[in-house]
Amino acid sequence: METKESAKVWMDGVAKNITFIVTKDCQLACKYCYLVGKNTKERMSWDVAQKAIDYILDNSVDFQETSVIWDFIGGEPFLEIDLIDKICDYIKTELFKRDHPWFNSYRFSFSTNGINYDSEKVQRFIKKNQEHLSIGITIDGTKQKHDLNRIWKTKDMEMGIQPKAGDEKGSYDDVVRNIPLWLSQFPNAGTKVTISSADIPYIKESVLHLYSLGIHEVNINCVFEDVWNEGDDVLFENQLTELADAIIDGEYYRDFDCSFYSEHIGKPMDCITQNQNWCGAGRMLAIDAAGTFYPCTRFAQYSLRNKKAWIIGNIHDGIDKNKLRPFLTLDRCTQSTQECIDCEVADGCAWCQGENYDAADTPTVFQRSTAICKMHKARVRANNYYWNKLYRKLELEGIREEFEANKSKSNTERIC
Numbered sequence: 001m002e003t004k005e006s007a008k009v010w011m012d013g014v015a016k017n018i019t020f021i022v023t024k025d026c027q028l029a030c031k032y033c034y035l036v037g038k039n040t041k042e043r044m045s046w047d048v049a050q051k052a053i054d055y056i057l058d059n060s061v062d063f064q065e066t067s068v069i070w071d072f073i074g075g076e077p078f079l080e081i082d083l084i085d086k087i088c089d090y091i092k093t094e095l096f097k098r099d100h101p102w103f104n105s106y107r108f109s110f111s112t113n114g115i116n117y118d119s120e121k122v123q124r125f126i127k128k129n130q131e132h133l134s135i136g137i138t139i140d141g142t143k144q145k146h147d148l149n150r151i152w153k154t155k156d157m158e159m160g161i162q163p164k165a166g167d168e169k170g171s172y173d174d175v176v177r178n179i180p181l182w183l184s185q186f187p188n189a190g191t192k193v194t195i196s197s198a199d200i201p202y203i204k205e206s207v208l209h210l211y212s213l214g215i216h217e218v219n220i221n222c223v224f225e226d227v228w229n230e231g232d233d234v235l236f237e238n239q240l241t242e243l244a245d246a247i248i249d250g251e252y253y254r255d256f257d258c259s260f261y262s263e264h265i266g267k268p269m270d271c272i273t274q275n276q277n278w279c280g281a282g283r284m285l286a287i288d289a290a291g292t293f294y295p296c297t298r299f300a301q302y303s304l305r306n307k308k309a310w311i312i313g314n315i316h317d318g319i320d321k322n323k324l325r326p327f328l329t330l331d332r333c334t335q336s337t338q339e340c341i342d343c344e345v346a347d348g349c350a351w352c353q354g355e356n357y358d359a360a361d362t363p364t365v366f367q368r369s370t371a372i373c374k375m376h377k378a379r380v381r382a383n384n385y386y387w388n389k390l391y392r393k394l395e396l397e398g399i400r401e402e403f404e405a406n407k408s409k410s411n412t413e414r415i416c
Helices: 046-058 077-097 120-132 143-149 172-176 179-185 197-212 232-249 321-328 338-342 353-359 373-397 400-415
Strands: 015-021 067-073 106-112 133-137 190-195 217-222 284-287 292-294
Touching: 015 046, 046 077, 046 284, 067 077, 077 106, 077 120, 106 120, 120 133, 133 179, 133 190, 143 172, 143 197, 190 197, 197 217, 197 232, 232 373, 373 400
Parallel strands: 015 067, 015 284, 067 106, 106 133, 190 217
Antiparallel strands: 284 292
């Protein structure tokens, strides 16, 4: 099974990732959302967007990557489709006028809640830019799981008044209706599923449900925040083991992917040959409505619960490289405890640099949050079960070599 961790996305590790926070508004109020400061007021203007693009293209010495991913987020980015359309047209025009290397090597990337995906303006934008688009729609699984967290925002919520039990309105029906259209336009697209403590009992049926909708790549991750309760790791492992049985017995592994299972996790690591940082913060650039620069969107104020925003510059003064410098020296060992460094299943244990900063005892990026430690170990145990069972099955059938060859071919096709 090919997974997100072993698969290569377009120009992975080569392209510069530049993120426009075009709005901090969203139709939904997802309970696990790390964006704690969403609001209806902070929307990017065309003047700010244009100045940001001009700064980036005028300072090519600081942006020497051969490719670029222009990423648009919110809130919900497609709430600002008119602005995004204007931004993308301007980018294409300027790249052509400047004979810029990015002109033939760029992508516009979106992660959307999918609610207004079928709107006339969004569809017109897709038709115009489809050859250079990556769009993922977030759908969490079954209606029960999706509606547990991904609920509609109300006016009361904007005033800080939480709905009573039973009054929440889930968004599953409003999203799932657009899945066939999305898959017809992006048949190889994957969805992103988020797991928090309350979601654990629904993992197996949710992944299988997404497969039934025709989504072949299901990327799943546990939230990095400290939300986990006693016994969650046991429930998590049980769900992943049951899902492993369903995938293998039903032979879903032939055509479908689930990022929870990877041959590349659950092994020791060393600080010489495997000391890279998991996160790309500092090598990315995020721009908000005020034209402020951040090393990643997770360092903007609306993403932080406990710390002040980590600002590295703005569209007027450019990037302050001294404020960026700590991110360029980050690696696994400079921010991990000795326990993490020596862990026998360290490989594949992820972290978010922004959450590291927000959860740290002091304003530092050099203190790794370990809130998901027990969840990673549970995943590794289930992952070992999955691959042992799958390869026993393939060997009994005499097709293991054929399966691995096809998997390698699929890898190559996806990279291209």
